[in-house]
Amino acid sequence: MTAHSSTLPAATMTEAILESISEGVFTVDNQWRITSFNRAAEQITGVTRAEALQQRCYEVFKSSMCEGNCPLRATLTNNQPIINRAGYFINAAGERVAVSVSTAVLKDAEGRVIGGAETFRDLSEVETLRSALNNPAQAGRMLSHSPAMQPVINLVPDVAASNSTVLIQGETGTGKELLAKTIHELSPRAGAPFVAVNCGALPDNLLESELFGYKKGAFTGATQDKPGRFALAGNGTLFLDEIGEVSPALQVRLLRVLQEQTFEPLGSTKSEQCHARIIAATHRDLTELVAAGSFRQDLFYRIHVVDLTMPPLRERSEDIDLLVNQFIHHFNQQQGRSITGIHSQALAVLRAYRWPGNIRELENVIERAFVLCREGDIELRHLPAGLNQPLSGSPAASSGSGTITDSRRSAERQRIVESLERHQYNRKATADELGIHKTTLYRKMKALAIDPQR
Numbered sequence: 001m002t003a004h005s006s007t008l009p010a011a012t013m014t015e016a017i018l019e020s021i022s023e024g025v026f027t028v029d030n031q032w033r034i035t036s037f038n039r040a041a042e043q044i045t046g047v048t049r050a051e052a053l054q055q056r057c058y059e060v061f062k063s064s065m066c067e068g069n070c071p072l073r074a075t076l077t078n079n080q081p082i083i084n085r086a087g088y089f090i091n092a093a094g095e096r097v098a099v100s101v102s103t104a105v106l107k108d109a110e111g112r113v114i115g116g117a118e119t120f121r122d123l124s125e126v127e128t129l130r131s132a133l134n135n136p137a138q139a140g141r142m143l144s145h146s147p148a149m150q151p152v153i154n155l156v157p158d159v160a161a162s163n164s165t166v167l168i169q170g171e172t173g174t175g176k177e178l179l180a181k182t183i184h185e186l187s188p189r190a191g192a193p194f195v196a197v198n199c200g201a202l203p204d205n206l207l208e209s210e211l212f213g214y215k216k217g218a219f220t221g222a223t224q225d226k227p228g229r230f231a232l233a234g235n236g237t238l239f240l241d242e243i244g245e246v247s248p249a250l251q252v253r254l255l256r257v258l259q260e261q262t263f264e265p266l267g268s269t270k271s272e273q274c275h276a277r278i279i280a281a282t283h284r285d286l287t288e289l290v291a292a293g294s295f296r297q298d299l300f301y302r303i304h305v306v307d308l309t310m311p312p313l314r315e316r317s318e319d320i321d322l323l324v325n326q327f328i329h330h331f332n333q334q335q336g337r338s339i340t341g342i343h344s345q346a347l348a349v350l351r352a353y354r355w356p357g358n359i360r361e362l363e364n365v366i367e368r369a370f371v372l373c374r375e376g377d378i379e380l381r382h383l384p385a386g387l388n389q390p391l392s393g394s395p396a397a398s399s400g401s402g403t404i405t406d407s408r409r410s411a412e413r414q415r416i417v418e419s420l421e422r423h424q425y426n427r428k429a430t431a432d433e434l435g436i437h438k439t440t441l442y443r444k445m446k447a448l449a450i451d452p453q454r
């Protein structure tokens, strides 16, 4: 230690130390308001000090630990520090960041508790490596490395073994129908048919005859008996997609089938037994439809016996590599091609995009790339140009959701690109200038789809 440093005031020295370390550090007062927030905390969270100060810590961190398992609360209650508790929070770009957290009590000169301090280490790199090394979790044809998919995958075997009606919720293209098929294929009904009906695609009267069938003469043009999907499903599974679109009149008929296990084809006076298992799906929030009076509460309870939610692709970005490889394999087989894989730059763009159309959109992007890429790896130039501007030009960015997040991402991306350019893309010099670790810079470049090889 030099003679100079020993003359610095203690507060300045503490501040200099806090600013220089790679762990995020923040302190809160007794009302959970943030009173200090160091430079590493800014870098790991993507939230600036000015934005964080005076906010409640749970508003800034949105952590897995904020609800019920808050280490700071435990420390302040028990007066005991916590060392290295694993968890995650959502950063300003909306990404999950795995962290290891330690906490301590803050006391004033008289020993009164005036708040708490928390330090946190970014574990994302470690987590990415770990999930890449681990085998994916699997349910039938569905594979996943993502923690967001674990609850679904864990439940599939029990759900498949039972006879209960299932409701699958999730955005469009997230794999609800594939999940329904998987449940069917793993169930004792696997030898019987899986029959799917899109309830949103047909007008009421057509949907009714499609579901229940009709007898000859039931209406003009009914020249012979036609079995409905309930009958065709037999002892198998009937998948009612877009159940939220069913009219109130048809909801009453569906409720009867579910309650009494019988139905009548149009023009028939005789009831038929329904043996099929029902799996319903919707991209709408059924509880909202119930509250608005457009979906019957009694029907909701009947179909909601088991409830599974498919996460959007942007919340399972750990699965992008896996899905891309599955699709490359699939299109190679289907088209008799031999595309070898995907270039890391192209993969980085896919990882950074927000995927409003979810897995279906990803599948389409790979199918399109197969048209443009004749051999070798899929490269950046084989992807749609729109994917490369996930920060301002994507439908997700312009849809009104997360625009603050997107502008933060955009600002951060610009800051990093400018610094990289100043240092001829030397990552060590760039990381030094930005005051972040080289691995953090690398992670950010990947997440923000910044080309590393320029």
Ligand SMILES: Nc1ncnc2c1ncn2[C@@H]1O[C@H](COP(=O)(O)OP(=O)(O)OP(=O)(O)O)[C@@H](O)[C@H]1O
Pocket (backbone or CB within 6 Å): 141, 142, 143, 170, 171, 172, 173, 174, 175, 176, 177, 178, 179, 241, 283, 323, 326, 359, 360, 363
């Ligand atoms: N885990 C997966 N692995 C491979 N392909 C998948 C996976 N999940 C979904 N897909 C593919 O993505 C596409 C969309 O899936 P699916 O039709 O099951 O979604 P969905 O949620 O039912 O969509 P919608 O709400 O529009 O009906 C399908 O082509 C499906 O094969």
